[in-house]
Amino acid sequence: MQFENSLAFAQQLDASDPLKDYRNRFHHPKLNGLPATYFCGNSLGLEPKTAKEFVNQELDDWAEFAVEGHFHAKTPWFSYQDIFPEQLSKLVGALPKEVTVMNGLTVNLHLLMVSFYQPRGKRYKIICEAKAFPSDQYALESQVKHHGYEPEDAILEIAPRKGEDLIREEDILKAIEETGDELALVMFGGVNYYTGQVFDMKVITEASHNVGAQVGFDLAHGAGNIELKLHEWDVDFACWCSYKYLNSGPGNVSGMFVHERHCNNPELNRFAGWWGNDPDQRFKMQAGFVPAEGARGWQVSNVPVFGMAVHKSALDIHAEVGMEKLREKSLKLTGYLEFLLDDLNSKDVRIITPRDPEKRGCQISIYVDNDAKKLHQALLDAGVITDYREPNVIRLAPVPLYNSFEDVWTFVNILRQHLM
Numbered sequence: 023m024q025f026e027n028s029l030a031f032a033q034q035l036d037a038s039d040p041l042k043d044y045r046n047r048f049h050h051p052k053l054n055g056l057p058a059t060y061f062c063g064n065s066l067g068l069e070p071k072t073a074k075e076f077v078n079q080e081l082d083d084w085a086e087f088a089v090e091g092h093f094h095a096k097t098p099w100f101s102y103q104d105i106f107p108e109q110l111s112k113l114v115g116a117l118p119k120e121v122t123v124m125n126g127l128t129v130n131l132h133l134l135m136v137s138f139y140q141p142r143g144k145r146y147k148i149i150c151e152a153k154a155f156p157s158d159q160y161a162l163e164s165q166v167k168h169h170g171y172e173p174e175d176a177i178l179e180i181a182p183r184k185g186e187d188l189i190r191e192e193d194i195l196k197a198i199e200e201t202g203d204e205l206a207l208v209m210f211g212g213v214n215y216y217t218g219q220v221f222d223m224k225v226i227t228e229a230s231h232n233v234g235a236q237v238g239f240d241l242a243h244g245a246g247n248i249e250l251k252l253h254e255w256d257v258d259f260a261c262w263c264s265y266k267y268l269n270s271g272p273g274n275v276s277g278m279f280v281h282e283r284h285c286n287n288p289e290l291n292r293f294a295g296w297w298g299n300d301p302d303q304r305f306k307m308q309a310g311f312v313p314a315e316g317a318r319g320w321q322v323s324n325v326p327v328f329g330m331a332v333h334k335s336a337l338d339i340h341a342e343v344g345m346e347k348l349r350e351k352s353l354k355l356t357g358y359l360e361f362l363l364d365d366l367n368s369k370d371v372r373i374i375t376p377r378d379p380e381k382r383g384c385q386i387s388i389y390v391d392n393d394a395k396k397l398h399q400a401l402l403d404a405g406v407i408t409d410y411r412e413p414n415v416i417r418l419a420p421v422p423l424y425n426s427f428e429d430v431w432t433f434v435n436i437l438r439q440h441l442m
């Protein structure tokens with residue numbers, strides 16, 4: 023498609039956008055009392071207008087039924103987690119029984135590593151991306167120490183080559199092959215939070231399995247952003263948060279995936295709790311854990327219903343749109359941002375996100391040669407919410423569900439004024 027750098031052209035793209043009405047299904051933030059342009063959906067997605075009524079339903083049911091709500095609420099709390107797999111499995115390309123919702127993301131990462139990082143003999147190493155999200159780094163380090171190894175020895179970080187911004191896939195595959203039978207686990211962010219680089223999860227999984235290692239992906243920046251086929255790619259496990267591209271509110275519950283191959287394996291270690299017990303046994307209060315079928319067997323505690331209710335309000339919207347249409351608009355919207363940034367022709371701004379649309383989601387990260395922090399503040403003052411990361415990067419996420427082509431044009435127009 024031939025893009026043009028004009029407000030009229032952006033508005034024309036909006037007029038013919040089949041998803042344009044979804045913008046109004048969300049609350050948009052204000053800055054200094056004026057509507058803001060929001061490019062931070064990769065950090066915290068916007069609030070669905072229906073969220074409040076979903077939470078109110080649970081508050082009303084609690085008032086009316088108290089403990090009986092476990093069975094008599096409109097959506098009984100006893101089985102509340104079971105309303106998610108059908109919609110969520112489509113979003114991540116899984117079978118319904120392979121996914122569940124519980125806890126926070128880092129907690130789930132730990133729980134999954136209890137099952138999938140089981141070092142033995144010389145097979146104890148982990149390969150991950152350099153500059154992974156800090157929480158993931160801490161999780162990996164502490165897991166390694168928990169098993170009695172030194173992180174410097176056990177964790178192999180794959181970094182971009184000197185002078186480059188992105189990690190080369192050939193370097194990942196080479197490291198996997200070379201580590202061979204010392205490799206226990208490959209744990210990557212499916213989409214890197216900093217650069218927005220999408221990794222080839224299918225190929226990484228294949229290579230890891232070839233040397234006998236397990237593979238997991240943190241999809242905090244993948245779920246709701248790119249098309250995923252976790253089951254088909256044969257990934258062992260994955261987890262993601264619900265508050266970025268899945269619009270479910272600050273700190274809300276996390277989704278997780280365990281491949282069918284593992285999900286009924288009683289031999290796998292797990293940190294169990296009563297909510298993962300076979301539902302027919304759960305209230306018998308007997309000793310002896312009998313895991314429920316599928317990923318649900320990893321549940322630990324009973325369901326935080328208020329957060330789950332918000333998650334449901336958001337998933338209903340995502341299910342209505344579907345990843346295919348979302349991705350279709352995303353490619354165009356992010357392509358337009360890229361075009362306008364290039365059209366700035368500024369030596370102060372450099373895109374570090376992959377140029378190949380297949381290698382990125384909606385996010386574009388720019389390296390700012392001057393004071394990026396100051397620029398980020400200036401943008402805020404001008405009504406645009408972006409995300410600044412030390413030392414020199416501003417992350418921009420035009421989210422296809424609620425951002426418009428006009429948002430993108432307006433932002434770059436403001437950016438232009440602040441670069442001059």
Ligand SMILES: *Cc1c(COP(=O)(O)O)cnc(C)c1O
Nearest residue numbers: 126127128155157215240242263
């Ligand atoms: C956002 C994000 C997190 C946040 O973890 P929480 O446990 O939800 O606080 C972790 N990892 C990655 C890759 C993220 O992008």
